[in-house]
Every structure is written in structure tokens, then in C-alpha cells.
Amino acid sequence: MSNRPRLTPGVGSPLDGRPPLRLMSPHERRRFWMAQTRLAVPAASTLALLLLMGAPLPVALPLMPPLAVLGVFVWSMFQPGLMPPWVAFLIGLVGDIVFAQPLGVGATALALVAVFVRWFEARYGHHAHGFDWAMAALVTAGHTLLVWQLMALAGRPVPLAPMGWGWLTGLLVYPAIVLLCARLQRRALGRARVARG
Secondary structure (H helix, E strand, O other), X not given: OOOOOOOOOOOOOOOOOOOOHHHOOHHHHHHHHHHHHHOOHHHHHHHHHHHHOOOOOOOOOOOOOOHHHHHHHHHHXXXXXXXXXXXXXXXXXXXXXXXXXXXXXXXXXXXXHHHHHHHHHHHHOOOXXXXXXXXXHHHHHHHHHHHHHHHHHOOOOOOHHHHHHHHHHHHHHHHHHXXXXXXXXXXXXXXXXXXXX
16 A cells, blocks of 8 residues: 555546656556556557558459448447547548548548537437448448548549449448447446547
8 A cells, every 4th residue: 555645536636536647656657558548449440440441352343441431430429539520630631641642631521520420429319220320321421422522622533433332331341340349449448438528
């Protein structure tokens, strides 16, 4: 047992009742930083999904689903405080760089997905999986059309048909993305929900 002073929550401590880092033992500091890194799970997993989108496919059709959009959609429902629009914007910016798109196209579209899902969840609350699947279909369709328009505005028009194939495969992989995110949430964040941001 340590004789270090403990601060009460809300009384001068940005760490919610924990002592300042300098007063923590090395073990307490390790536990604190491990808890903080768990909060990056939604952003890290969505970034991994984004990078997976660059993987080669064994078929000649553009069938890669919009995994990053689905990741932002699911995490914005599961943990909206950990997937704010600015995080989605940064993930989209990485996607713009990795896929050599005009800067801001993917970033703007992903941020708008996060904004819409947060607004929708705050207004209508939680619902059945089938309804979420239908909403994912609408959101990814809106995202596809928005990216198509933004690419045209940026002077690099792309055909809509290949993006439509990606949207269709996105509908098929949506349950797998939900399952992945749910398992990550249970493992890294526990059953308790993080406060909405």
C-alpha cells in the first residue's frame, strides 16, 4: 500500500481521481498507459481496415468493399466518443495519401459519415441489427456518391460502376465487420461503454 495522496474526482485532477503521473508508482504508470492505449483500438482497427483495402484481389473486378467506411460506421455506433469526426478525418487523410487521391476527398467523406452516424444515434438511439445493416447500406451508398462527386470536383473523375461493385461487396461483409469490432470492443474495452463524446 502506498502513502501517496489520492486526489478526489473533479478536484484538480485531469485523470479522474488518479494521482498525477509523477506521483504514480511505475506499476500504476504502466497500467495507466495500457488503459490509454486501449482507447486507440477503434482508430487503429479502422486504419488497419483502410490499409487492407489496398490488398490485391485474385479477381479482375473491383470488388474491394469500403472497409474503412464500414469501420467508421460501426465504431461511431459502438463507441462514438472514441470515433469522433476529427479521428475519421485523419483516417481518411491517410487513405487519401495511401491511395493517391486528391487530399481531402476521403477525409471529408469519412468525417461526414462519423457526423451523420453520431447525429442519427443521438436522435434515434439503438436499434436492431437488420436496421443497422440497412443504414450501413444507405450510408455507404451516400459515401460512394459523395466520393464520386468530390473526385470529379477535384479534376480526377472516376467511373461510378466500379464503386458500385465495392458498395455491393460492402453489404456482404458488413456482418463480419460488426463481429470484428464487437470482439475488439469486448477484448480491449470491456463490456462497459465509453462515455459518448
